[in-house]
Amino acid sequence: MKKNIIYILLTAIILSSCGDDLDTTILINFSHHVDNQAISSDSLDHTNEAGENYNVKTLKYILSDIKLLANKTEILLKDIHYVDINDESTLFFQTDVIDNGSYILQFTFGLDSTNNVSNNYVNESFHATMSWPEMMGGGYHYMKLEGAYGNDSTFYNTHTGPTMGMNHSFIHLNQDLNINVDNDIGNLEYNISMNINNWYSNPHTVNLAPAIMMNMTKQMQLMQNGMTDVFSIQGILD
Numbered sequence: 001m002k003k004n005i006i007y008i009l010l011t012a013i014i015l016s017s018c019g020d021d022l023d024t025t026i027l028i029n030f031s032h033h034v035d036n037q038a039i040s041s042d043s044l045d046h047t048n049e050a051g052e053n054y055n056v057k058t059l060k061y062i063l064s065d066i067k068l069l070a071n072k073t074e075i076l077l078k079d080i081h082y083v084d085i086n087d088e089s090t091l092f093f094q095t096d097v098i099d100n101g102s103y104i105l106q107f108t109f110g111l112d113s114t115n116n117v118s119n120n121y122v123n124e125s126f127h128a129t130m131s132w133p134e135m136m137g138g139g140y141h142y143m144k145l146e147g148a149y150g151n152d153s154t155f156y157n158t159h160t161g162p163t164m165g166m167n168h169s170f171i172h173l174n175q176d177l178n179i180n181v182d183n184d185i186g187n188l189e190y191n192i193s194m195n196i197n198n199w200y201s202n203p204h205t206v207n208l209a210p211a212i213m214m215n216m217t218k219q220m221q222l223m224q225n226g227m228t229d230v231f232s233i234q235g236i237l238d
Contacts, residue, residue, distance in 0.1 A: 024181050026095045027189040028066075029236070030083050032059060034197045039085070044149065049201035052208050054149035054156065056196060059085045061143035062130065064111050064169075068103035068179060075103070080111075082126040103179045105190070105233055109226055110142025110169035116162050136213060137165035145199065149208045156208035158199065160222050163214060168223045174233045189236040198230045 032039055034046040034056070044053040061083050068075040077095045084090045110116070116139035121127050130141045145158040160168060181188065200206045204221035212218040 022183050022186045023097045024100075024183050024185070025097055025187050026077070026179070026181075027092060027187065028077070028095065029092045029189065029191045030194070031091075031191055032085055032194045032196060035195065039196070041147070044152070046197065048197055048208070049205045050207045052149050054208060055147045056085075056145065057148070058144055058146035059083075059196070060126070060130065060141075061145075062110055062126065062140065064108045064115060066105075066107040068098070069106055069173075070101050070103045073101070075099075080121070080124070082124065082130070084126075098181045100181050100183055103181065104173065104175055104177065105179060106171060106173045107192075108169055108171050109231075110160065111140055112169050113162070113165075113167040116140055116167070116169070132161045133213075137162045139165075142169060145196065154209075157211050157213075158208070158222070159211070159213050160219060160226075161213070163216055163219050166216065166219070168219045170223050170227045172227070172231050174231075177233050177235070179235075191234050191236055193232050193234065194230055195232070198228070199225055201225065202228050 034040075037045070039059075040046060040055045041057050042055060044055050046054050046056070048054065062080065063083070064080045066077045066081060068077060075098060078093060081093060082090055118131070118134065118138040121140065126140070130144070132139045132141055139162045141159055141161040143158070143160045147156060148154060149156050162168065179188065179190065199222055200208070202225060204225055206218060206221050206225065212222070
């Protein structure tokens with residue numbers, strides 16, 4: 001009789017443990033390319049819509065309010081994330097545990113006017129390098145994209161931000177990709193990919209020069225190009 005009781009208890013424990021849900025987290029990676037080509041930081045291997053040959057020596061940018069949406073539910077994954085292609089530690093982050101459900105991913109490129117205030121992020125690693133000049137409205141850059149073009153002695157600076165206090169940040173919402181969290185399956189991995197060439201095309205053809213920090217028209221054009229097809233999101237399978 002005792003053996004039967006022990007066997008029943010062991011079976012119950014095993015079945016219970018097999019039915020336990022896994023804690024699902026999401027690994028978010030960031031990658032960058034130029035029309036599916038690897039980024040060149042030396043040779044002028046890339047050509048934009050305006051026919052300008054260029055390379056990429058610097059790419060730094062801020063994403064904020066990264067979250068999952070499902071019906072009336074919002075799950076904040078990270079309030080702010082700074083990406084620097086020359087710092088591998090910034091090219092990913094891991095979320096907290098996510099409840100079961102089907103979600104879509106949304107983030108803001110840059111900082112909206114509520115959050116883009118001078119000295120608002122003095123404790124963040126990007127505070128010094130991404131500060132936007134007070135005489136131009138203050139706050140922080142959204143992006144610094146820099147390199148050489150035409151010839152190696154000519155340089156471009158595609159700096160986006162709050163020119164004269166105007167908000168040029170934008171929301172990216174990927175409605176075509178469902179992120180299905182199932183705690184029976186386990187952790188997920190997704191890639192947020194930036195096509196650098198698309199900053200300079202569709203719907204506007206944007207030249208690399210002159211500098212754009214005080215050019216309201218170019219800031220608006222880059223914002224609209226960014227909203228179109230600069231970013232894409234893909235799931236990564238094991």
